[in-house]
Amino acid sequence: MKKMKHHHKTLFALIIAFAVIAFWRGLWGLFDIYVFPENYELSLWTTMVVGIVILVGTHYAAREFL
Numbered sequence: 001m002k003k004m005k006h007h008h009k010t011l012f013a014l015i016i017a018f019a020v021i022a023f024w025r026g027l028w029g030l031f032d033i034y035v036f037p038e039n040y041e042l043s044l045w046t047t048m049v050v051g052i053v054i055l056v057g058t059h060y061a062a063r064e065f066l
Contacts, residue, residue: 036043
């Protein structure tokens, strides 16, 4: 029974990992279409900078909660 639970946890983790990757791939695809669609390089730089700003902002916000 214990071995079966381990297999279920592993399968569940793989399904979640696939879902997360699929979500981010879809989101990036939408960014490519809607954020400066005529300029792919500018779209990449803009979304990267926005992502970094969000990461830095949430890092400082998370430090306030600890």
